[in-house]
Amino acid sequence: MPIATPANPALLDVCEVSKSFGSVAVLRSVSLQVTRGEVVTVIGPSGSGKTTLLRCVNFLESYDSGSIRIDGREVGYRETGTRQRRSERDLAKMRAETGMVFQSFNLFPHLTAAGNIMLGLLKVRGKSSTEARAIAEHWLGRVGLAHKADSLPAELSGGQQQRVGIARAVAMEPKILLLDEITSALDPELVGEVLEVVRSLAEDGMTMVMVTHEMAFARDASSRIVFMADGGVSAAGPPAEILGAEIDNERLRSFLARFRASHF
């Protein structure tokens, strides 16, 4: 299991991050380190802060204290002086370093599959339209949708839309890919095609943090599983350990028991 060391520093370093919505604490001093090439899955009951944590990593959500660094750089706040939110322009630059795939796909409805992928390449990466188109076609091929380049999202199935969503995120060549329950909105028979794409990205060495309810996938594809409960990291370790029988974490045991009861 890759552990961050001076020789292999963490690509993503979440350090004691806390966040409250009013009087409700959603993140309680969460720390998490992810090294290059690692696939970390985050599991836990709903309301445990998994999605909020992921959204803090690319600053779609702000946080009250602690720090989140990607490649050594603080994501949402200026690094000098008092804690101050970065300018929108800087935030945009920082966010371009991470890719995100959403539960509800969130494709731009007015753009074709290729257009969805090209937008960031053209406007953020400054590619020419020929280059952007070539990159879009390459990634659409990778997710098995080369023939859908000119289809609009409304003409695609959920699984196809989500694969476009993945292609849109990875085409930007992010340092880290965030996957937020990306199969939860899909019909069961479409889940496999999406997970297959994620698996192939993992094989390519893409660093990923994935919030998921797909336990089998978490077991097979991740290098580490993080179990969150009540806004904190309750347990973390390799899949065999977390999903194994000897675990002495009571909350994790009851979560898994309830999960198995409802899914098997």
Place this chain on the structure above:
Amino acid sequence: MGYTLNFNLIWRHFDKLWGGLLLSLELAVISIAIGILIGLLLAVWYVSAGRAVRTVIAAYVEFIRNVPLILLVYLVFYGLPTVVDIAYSAQTSFVATLSLYSGAYLVEVFRSGLEAVPRGQIDAGKAIGLTPWQRLVHVRLPTMLRITLPALSNTFLSLFKDTSVASVISVPELTYGAQWINFNTFRIVEVYLVVTAMYLLTGYALLFALRLVERRFRAAH
């Protein structure tokens, strides 16, 4: 009773009605174009601005919405030149009034359209690193346009009918043409029947064309 319809005099002066209809359309098109500009600018400003700006924009919208159009037309054409030193033709004055009028309604249309853009789309725009301006132009406005197109069509149709108010300051649009023929021929029933039919047919044709455009837009989503 005993009144015989005679359309001959109407046809003899039909150029007044035809020219009037074209002018009505022109007034509506120019006004909605300027109105869209006003509406877009203020709506975008509104959703991103602080309380002071919002209050000023809301005051403009409420003022226009609660004052009858005919009064606004009088205020701008007769009132304004007596207070400030400007001179304009009746037509220019009317276009200015109708633009401000439609602008106020469109601020509301566009504002609610912008607020109806799903948050997920904005998140997706953020996630790929678009700046706020890029998100506005490439994500929010296209979706807003799709959402607001039906309301935009309705506003345009209303404006087309509202151009008849210009007759009160002698702008020679369709209703004014009808009044002219009425004064000169006294064929009151005939002329208003014809003009009603002209408004109706034109309105219907516009509606049909706009629905076609909407359908094409919807097909693209």
